[in-house]
Amino acid sequence: MNMNERFEAYIASDAKIEPKDWMPDAYRKTLIRQISQHAHSEVVGMLPEGNWVTRAPSLLRKSILLAKVQDEAGHGLYLYSACETLGVSRDDLIADLHSGKAKYSSIFNYPATSWADMGTVGWLVDGAAIMNQVPLCKTSYGPYARAMVRVCKEESFHQRQGFQILLALCNGTEAQKAMAQESLNRWWWPALMMFGPRDEDSQHTEKSMRWRIKRFTNDELRQKFVDMTVPQAELLGLTIPDPDLTWNEERGHYDFGEIDWNEFHHVIRGNGPCNRERIEARRKAHEEGAWVRDAASAYAKKHARTDASSTHAA
Amino acid sequence: MSDRSTWPLWEVFVRSRQGLSHRHVGSLHAPDAEMAIQNARDVYTRRQEGVSIWVLPASSITASSPADKDCLFEPANDKVYRHPTFYDLPDEVKNM
Numbered sequence: 001m002n003m004n005e006r007f008e009a010y011i012a013s014d015a016k017i018e019p020k021d022w023m024p025d026a027y028r029k030t031l032i033r034q035i036s037q038h039a040h041s042e043v044v045g046m047l048p049e050g051n052w053v054t055r056a057p058s059l060l061r062k063s064i065l066l067a068k069v070q071d072e073a074g075h076g077l078y079l080y081s082a083c084e085t086l087g088v089s090r091d092d093l094i095a096d097l098h099s100g101k102a103k104y105s106s107i108f109n110y111p112a113t114s115w116a117d118m119g120t121v122g123w124l125v126d127g128a129a130i131m132n133q134v135p136l137c138k139t140s141y142g143p144y145a146r147a148m149v150r151v152c153k154e155e156s157f158h159q160r161q162g163f164q165i166l167l168a169l170c171n172g173t174e175a176q177k178a179m180a181q182e183s184l185n186r187w188w189w190p191a192l193m194m195f196g197p198r199d200e201d202s203q204h205t206e207k208s209m210r211w212r213i214k215r216f217t218n219d220e221l222r223q224k225f226v227d228m229t230v231p232q233a234e235l236l237g238l239t240i241p242d243p244d245l246t247w248n249e250e251r252g253h254y255d256f257g258e259i260d261w262n263e264f265h266h267v268i269r270g271n272g273p274c275n276r277e278r279i280e281a282r283r284k285a286h287e288e289g290a291w292v293r294d295a296a297s298a299y300a301k302k303h304a305r306t307d308a309s310s311t312h313a314a
Numbered sequence: 315m316s317d318r319s320t321w322p323l324w325e326v327f328v329r330s331r332q333g334l335s336h337r338h339v340g341s342l343h344a345p346d347a348e349m350a351i352q353n354a355r356d357v358y359t360r361r362q363e364g365v366s367i368w369v370l371p372a373s374s375i376t377a378s379s380p381a382d383k384d385c386l387f388e389p390a391n392d393k394v395y396r397h398p399t400f401y402d403l404p405d406e407v408k409n410m
Contacts, residue, residue, distance in 0.1 A: 021380050070360065077357050081341045084323070090343060147340070154361070297321065300345035 011212055016142040019085040027211055030204065031141050032086050033102075034213065039079035040097045040104035042072045044278050048112035048121065057115060061165070065118060068158050075151045082143040098283050100270065105129075107194050109272030116169055116176075116183035122162015124184075124191040124229070130155050131225045132195065135215035144213075163232065170236045177237070184233070185241045192256075193264045195222040226254050323372040324350040326357075328364035336368050344369075 001009070004024055010017075017023055046069045053069065056062035080090055096102035107125055112118065133155065136148040169180040196218040199205055208214040216224075226245075233240050244257035266272065321343040327336035339358045344350035350369040359367070378386055394400050403410065 018380070020377065067360075070356075074357050074360060077342060078340060084341075150340075293321075296345045296349055300349070303346065 008210075011140050011210075014212070015140075016145065017140055018142045026207070027213075028086050030208060030211070030213060031144065032083060032088055034204075034208075035079055035083040035086075035144055036088070036093050036096070037103050037105075039076045039083060039093070040102055041108065042076035042079060043097075044104045044108045044282060045125075046072045047278055047281055048108060048110070048274075049118065051112055052115065052118050055115070056118075061118075064161050068122070068161065071154050071158065075154070078147040078150055079144075082141075082147040085143045094286065098279060098286065100279065103268070105194060106264070106267040106272060107190050108278060109267050109274045110186070110190050111274050113186075114179055114183055116166065116179040117187070119162045119165030119169065119180065120183040120187045122158050122160075123166055123232070124162075124187050125194070126155055126158040126162060127229065128191050128194040128225055130159060131221050131228075135221075138212075138215060140212040163236075166236055166238075170238065180236070181238050184238050188241050189259060189263075190267075192222060192226070192259055193267075195219070195225065197261070197264070223253055226256050230254055321345050324354070324369040325372050325375065326350075326354040327368040327370075328354075328358055329366040329368075330364055332365060336366065339363075341372060 003022055007022065007024060007027070017027075049065060049069050049072075053062060053065055056065050080093060083093060084090060093102070097104070107128075112121060130152065133148055133152050137145055137152055139145045139148065166180050169176040196202055199217045199219045202218055205214065205217055209217065230240065230245065242257045244255065246255050248255045267275070270276075322345075323341055324344055324347075325341050326339050328339045329336045342350065342353050342357055344353050347369055351367055354367050354369055358364070390396075
């Protein structure tokens with residue numbers, strides 16, 4: 001058996017790969033692409049919500065939103081660390097985000113224009129993310145799996161607080177309920193797009209499944225998400241904006257309409273409503289924070305010198 | 315220009331409560347140990363996951379090599395007599 005065959009057999013036995021183990025270059029590359037994309041999504045994902053921190057309707061909602069945004073920063077950091085165990089540097093990862101070379105979830109290229117969006121984003125966007133992420137707790141690369149366990153533990157709060165925002169609006173005035181419905185109308189389809197292209201159009205699925213990086217296909221997860229979400233929408237009294245949505249007795253699943261794949265590719269190619277704004281905001285934050293990083297470095301250097309000289313004196 | 319890329323990597327260990335040992339939870343970059351503790355607090359203990367944090371430079375860890383796995387750990391394989399279940403005793407023997 002050569003190294004590649006041994007690796008495939010090892011993965012097939014459901015064993016975990018750790019950073020210093022031998023792995024094929026393509027496995028490493030696939031992981032770096034996926035984990036960094038995931039980390040970037042967490043970081044860019046803070047932006048639509050950041051927009052509402054100062055506009056939250058109560059101090060409690062504001063505290064909750066801040067905690068959620070802080071979690072997303074944390075999730076980004078867990079994932080960047082996991083990615084760095086594969087031999088890439090943090091600076092290169094961030095440079096790739098800023099240059100547009102690395103992708104992030106296209107959902108964050110849509111604007112959050114009403115307070116109800118904070119509810120919908122938690123309910124649908126974090127809900128779809130959980131659907132994607134729970135199977136990743138069993139992914140074949142150890143550091144990624146461990147990071148995902150932490151992320152999933154924390155993510156459930158995000159979804160529940162979102163649903164509760166919508167519940168409050170749906171039990172409120174006509175205008176509040178209309179705000180919730182209008183928000184669902186805008187987010188439903190982009191949320192379904194979060195699961196990626198159809199299986200037959202997904203260039204990475206087959207290999208990622210074999211390497212047990214991915215445990216379910218895009219379409220499987222999308223179906224699961226629809227099945228889970230429809231009854232929740234009914235509970236809220238909201239209408240999902242899809243005339244083709246019907247329960248299919250025979251399949252035991254909901255049938256749903258076709259995603260607008262032109263829109264999907266349009267946004268991925270960088271032409272969504274907020275692509276440029278998001279990257280610009282990230283770049284600005286990075287550049288304007290440079291002096292803080294420089295000051296911390298200078299402080300550490302100065303103290304390392306003082307500590308060293310005082311050790312000598314003693 | 316920022317020399318951020320020289321910030322060392324720190325491994326973070328958290329004691330979840332008194333009576334338990336510190337456990338590895340992940341890693342982060344920081345310019346010095348003090349900042350590493352600050353960052354570890356924000357990144358790894360937002361939900362009361364710990365009562366104590368250790369950080370140590372990742373570069374100070376010496377790890378065994380995956381290639382040595384067999385010669386290090388294989389020898390324990392044929393020493394099943396080190397486990398209590400190896401010893402078959404009559405059912406009448408109690409409290410053992």
